[in-house]
Amino acid sequence: MTRLVLKNPLQFRLSMAGILPQNLGSQTLSEIEKIPLLYGNRRSPLGEFFTVSKTSGSEDGLEIIGDGSRMDEVAAGMIGGTVTIEGNLGHSVAAAMTGGVVTVMGSVGHGAGHGMKGGGLIISGDAGDGLGSDLNEGHGPMTGGVIRVAGKVGDQAAHRLNRGVILVGGSLGKGAATRMNGGTVVALGKIDSGLGVMSQRGTILALGGVQSLLPSFADCGNHDLVIHRLLGQGLRQIGAEDFAARLASSESLHRYLGDCAVAGMSEIWL
Amino acid sequence: MEINGVKIAAEFAEAFDMTATRIIVTADSAQWVKIAATTMTGFATSVIACGVEAGIERYFLPTETPDGRHGAAILLFGFSRDSLVEPVRNRVSQCVLTCPGTACFAGVTADGIKGSAIPLGRSLRYFGDGFQTAKRLLMSPPERQSGAAIERRFWRIPVMDGEFLCEDMLGHVSAIGGGNFLILGQSRRQALLAAEAAIVAMRKIPEVIMPFPGGVVRSGSKVGSRYPALMASTNQAYCPTLVGIAETSLVEGTAAVYEIVIDGLNFAAIAEATRVGIIAACHAPEGGILAISAGNYGGNLGRHHFKLHEILADAGGVK
Structure with a gap:
């Protein structure tokens, strides 16, 4: 496993694009230290910012230690292995990742997991805006994988979500799941207004309630369906026992279908 | 045996x-x-x-x-x-x-x-x-x-x-269909009780089914018929009422024969079902079972052969 320990607090934003476990595993310490990183508006070698070391453990593992609030694009494009970050991160963590597991023991900025295709992103703190969204940066919508945030999440999460699962332990901001076309969003905290605007398909489990619902979502009544049991099983499969337990404790859920403004069939369960 | x-x-x-x-x-x-x-x-x-x-x-x-x-x-x-x-x-x-x-x-x-x-x-x-x-x-x-x-x-x-x-x-x-054995009884009641006992035992075996009614077949068939339109017809060699006018495969005193047909996902599952089924039939509550046999076409049509003596070689009480 490769370990990067931040030497000093970052003054400018540092792009970690390309620093992926699959690229580092076979490189020597000196080779890793020479990898150029974009820092502000200049490129500097990685060794200028991090103390690099190799520790025991899997070769396709990467550990980053330090306050990375200005560290962007960590694990972006990752295809496998593990990345563990002890600290906060900037924007676009795990963007467009297709495999592996990224664990952040802290909070992350905007655009975490945007355009994600597979793998898992686990955030123990909060997440900014655009979590698991399509940010029009060429990666497209989220089409797979699992994002789990223990804390609260900003606005415009799950925009154009196509497949995959987003789990939010806290509250979810405004305009979540707009234009959603598939996938599942589960929130234990309250969801702010504008949920599911122009969404076509997909499932939102608003287990902590919603601030308000669009009038273009039709009230379909209370139901206890087999799909709820399967969603619970699916949550257990990905280790989200607390989400599964919360779902199981709901005897029946209230279903809203919409967005009728676009003849949508996405569902919000309260 | x-x-x-x-x-x-x-x-x-x-x-x-x-x-x-x-x-x-x-x-x-x-x-x-x-x-x-x-x-x-x-x-x-x-x-x-x-x-x-x-x-x-x-x-x-x-x-x-x-x-x-x-x-x-x-x-x-x-x-x-x-x-x-x-x-x-x-x-x-x-x-x-x-x-x-x-x-x-x-x-x-x-x-x-x-x-x-x-x-x-x-x-x-x-x-x-x-x-x-x-x-x-x-x-x-x-x-x-x-x-x-x-x-x-x-x-x-x-x-x-x-x-x-x-x-x-x-x-x-891929799977196998058509595993079978025949229970030859002294009376219909005894043969049926033996077949029922066999089915109870066989239903505990995974990866097999006995697709006929209650798992039991009374109309064992042979390939072909004197009527050209029929693919299969009654197997007169196992019909007790035809003993004397048709060539028979029955042992003397047989009054009824029941067949158990077994489909399974693999050879081992069918063999095991056959084994437990025959053992159960041989220990049927009222006895009266004269013989256990099996149906085949001389080995020319199906490539899976379930030889009764081999399957039952390690069964308890075999003489």
Whole structure:
């Protein structure tokens, strides 16, 4: 496993694009230290910012230690292995990742997991805006994988979500799941207004309630369906026992279908 | 060879290559699972006229099913993957979709080869008339309830009691059909009691079904007929009422013969079912079993031969 320990607090934003476990595993310490990183508006070698070391453990593992609030694009494009970050991160963590597991023991900025295709992103703190969204940066919508945030999440999460699962332990901001076309969003905290605007398909489990619902979502009544049991099983499969337990404790859920403004069939369960 | 005084003929059962799929049907109660499973496996005794051979492999407790409800595993056998497509679709659509509270899951993994898996929910979804939705979920593979999860796709079709949930595609596996043995009894009652005892024992064996009514066949057949339109006709050699006018394969004193036909997912499962079935029949409560034999075509038609003496070599009480 490769370990990067931040030497000093970052003054400018540092792009970690390309620093992926699959690229580092076979490189020597000196080779890793020479990898150029974009820092502000200049490129500097990685060794200028991090103390690099190799520790025991899997070769396709990467550990980053330090306050990375200005560290962007960590694990972006990752295809496998593990990345563990002890600290906060900037924007676009795990963007467009297709495999592996990224664990952040802290909070992350905007655009975490945007355009994600597979793998898992686990955030123990909060997440900014655009979590698991399509940010029009060429990666497209989220089409797979699992994002789990223990804390609260900003606005415009799950925009154009196509497949995959987003789990939010806290509250979810405004305009979540707009234009959603598939996938599942589960929130234990309250969801702010504008949920599911122009969404076509997909499932939102608003287990902590919603601030308000669009009038273009039709009230379909209370139901206890087999799909709820399967969603619970699916949550257990990905280790989200607390989400599964919360779902199981709901005897029946209230279903809203919409967005009728676009003849949508996405569902919000309260 | 004898077991408990019953003669075991030095015969073999001749079985054929088939293709099988497994469907897990769940419902709100064991009663409705049984109704759905029984209805779905009705009129599925023989591929000759029923399209498929089907039966209930076993029942599940709620802890064993994907949705935590009561369930049953149903095995369906056909001569090829293509021959299963329509019967599976029709049986599920008419017998399971219609049945209160049911859901349908694959029991073997669809191998992911496009065009190879059997479409189920993918076909039935059109019943939803545009109100159906699909859901992909990370779940255990169909064959087990633990281990690495795979993505499985389900269709949710709105119906009058909620939703009918149905797996998108079913996997299929190579299988064997036509394993069998014959119970020759002194009376119909004794032969039937022995057949019933055999079926009770055989139903505990996984990966096999006995597709005929109650698992028992009274109309053993031979290939062909004096009437050209018929593929099969009564096997006069095993008809006790024809002893004296037709060549017979019966031992003296036989008044009734019952056949147990076995379809299974592999040779070992059929062999084990045959073994436990024969042993149970030989220890039937009222006795009266004169011999156990098996049906074959001289070994020329099916490549799977279940030799009774080999299968029963280690059975207790064998002389």
